[in-house]
Amino acid sequence: MEFPTIESCVGHTPLVRLQRMTGIERNTILLKLEGNNPAGSVKDRPALSMIKHAEARGDIRSGDTLIEATSGNTGIALAMAAAIKGYKMILIMPENATEERKAAMTAYGAELIEVSREAGMEGARDLAQSMAAEGRGVVLDQFANSDNPLAHYEGTGPEIWSQTAGRVTHFVSAMGTTGTIVGVSRYLKEQNSRIEVTGLQPADGASIPGIRRWPQEYLPAIYTDQYIDRVVNMTQQRAEDTMRALAQEEGVFCGVSSGGAVAAALDICREVENAVIVAIICDRGDRYLSSGIFHNR
Numbered sequence: 001m002e003f004p005t006i007e008s009c010v011g012h013t014p015l016v017r018l019q020r021m022t023g024i025e026r027n028t029i030l031l032k033l034e035g036n037n038p039a040g041s042v043k044d045r046p047a048l049s050m051i052k053h054a055e056a057r058g059d060i061r062s063g064d065t066l067i068e069a070t071s072g073n074t075g076i077a078l079a080m081a082a083a084i085k086g087y088k089m090i091l092i093m094p095e096n097a098t099e100e101r102k103a104a105m106t107a108y109g110a111e112l113i114e115v116s117r118e119a120g121m122e123g124a125r126d127l128a129q130s131m132a133a134e135g136r137g138v139v140l141d142q143f144a145n146s147d148n149p150l151a152h153y154e155g156t157g158p159e160i161w162s163q164t165a166g167r168v169t170h171f172v173s174a175m176g177t178t179g180t181i182v183g184v185s186r187y188l189k190e191q192n193s194r195i196e197v198t199g200l201q202p203a204d205g206a207s208i209p210g211i212r213r214w215p216q217e218y219l220p221a222i223y224t225d226q227y228i229d230r231v232v233n234m235t236q237q238r239a240e241d242t243m244r245a246l247a248q249e250e251g252v253f254c255g256v257s258s259g260g261a262v263a264a265a266l267d268i269c270r271e272v273e274n275a276v277i278v279a280i281i282c283d284r285g286d287r288y289l290s291s292g293i294f295h296n297r
Contacts, residue, residue, distance in 0.1 A: 007084055010037055010044045011155045015163040015278070020249050022266065027275040029265050030168075031252060032160060035284035039080040040073075040104075042156070042282040046179050047077035049151035050140045051085055062086035065137035069093070069124035071209060072101035073283055074142050074177070079108035090137055092124040097209075099290045122218050142177045144221035152183025160184065160278050161191055168195060170277040172265045174211045174257040175199040175231075178223040180280060185227035196229045198268065200260050203233040210257035210282060232267075234260040240293055242266070243285070247294065253285040256293065 013036045018029040034042035054060045065088040068078055075091040082089040089110040093102075096117045105112055115123045125143065132139040142148050160168055171188055173181040178199075185197040201213045211234065214220065236256075243259025246252040258281040265279040285294065 005084075006038050006080075007048065010048050012159065013037060015160065016252075018250060018262070018265075021245060021262075022269055024269050026273050027269045027277060029262070029269055030164065030276065030278045031262070031281045032156070032278060033252075034156075034280060034282050035254060037077075039077045039108075040284050040287065041077060042180055042280060043073040043077035044080070045151040045155055046142060046145075046148040046177075047074060047081040048084075049154075050142065050145050050147045051078075051081050051087070053147040053150075054138075054140060055085070060087070060138055064088070065090060067092070067128050067131050067137040067139050068142065069121060069128040070142075071121055071176070072097050072287070073210065075110070076101060076104045076108070078140070079105045079110035082110065083108045088137075090131070092128050092131075094120050094124060098288055100287045104287075121212065122215070125218065142179065143218075146222060148177060148179035149183030149186070149222050152180050153187045154183075156180065156280075157184040157187025161188060164276055164278065166191065167276045168192075168278050169275045170196045170198065170265070170268055170272070172198045172261050172268070172277065172279040173200070174208075174261055174280065174282060175201055175223075176210045176212050176257070178220050180282070182222060182224060182227060184280075189227055196268075197227055198230045198232055198264055199228050200232050200234045200257070200264055203235045206234065206236040206239070208234065208236060208239050208256045208260060209288070210255065211260060232264045234263065238263050244294060247285060252281065254281045255283045255285055255288050258282050 014033045037044035067090045069092045092113045095114040188195045239260035242263040261279040265277045
């Protein structure tokens with residue numbers, strides 16, 4: 001008998017029905033629980049994909065140093081994947097990330113470098129590239145690496161199609177690196193071009209982990225809008241309120257971007273009939289406890 005490894009546990013996450021929050025019986029909202037991945041987020045999929053494909057191409061080999069800019073989930077996932085595969089990992093992130101995220105990265109053995117809140121993810125990305133230019137390691141570059149959306153084209157998308165028996169009519173996802181929405185949408189639209197895809201970006205003034213509105217010069221190279229039918233500007237308050245309601249009314253404990261995705265799914269639910277709407281729950285709420293956002297307001 002051959003027992004599974006931790007690597008084999010990435011993916012194959014549950015798809016569960018929203019029970020109490022819809023108030024509309026004519027439609028079904030389903031949540032893809034990506035927090036059930038081993039390192040706790042949807043980013044486990046592209047992290048493993050980027051390392052495995054880089055190895056297959058001969059771009060990296062065990063013992064090398066990898067460098068990546070991250071706002072949190074990709075860094076944690078890469079730290080886990082590097083530990084599995086035998087790489088040194090340097091992660092660069094803004095200093096305002098939650099303590100849980102920082103602690104998780106270092107728990108897997110990664111070295112953490114922080115940039116200022118003002119420098120943000122753009123500054124983290126610039127630093128990663130300059131370190132690579134100095135020969136200090138290899139940048140996998142989740143923002144430009146086609147193995148990022150490929151993980152969702154080969155994994156997340158087919159899982160959603162199979163788990164809904166091809167009945168999915170709408171797909172909703174936050175947009176950060178955009179790997180999830182691009183990869184899943186490409187697969188789903190190849191199966192049924194009528195499936196409607198909605199992406200989330202932050203409304204003016206919102207600061208939602210995992211959702212970004214990129215300046216044009218930093219727009220991820222993997223992004224393509226051909227698979228996205230609508231982009232929603234999500235407010236901080238609406239995303240946080242929905243996130244807390246998910247925990248208290250549905251028992252789904254997730255982060256703010258997932259709350260935003262469900263808020264958008266609820267809006268779609270009020271507009272359509274006989275729909276099966278799938279929203280990505282990209283991580284778990286325990287990653288955000290120190291921020292205080294689960295306190296009732």
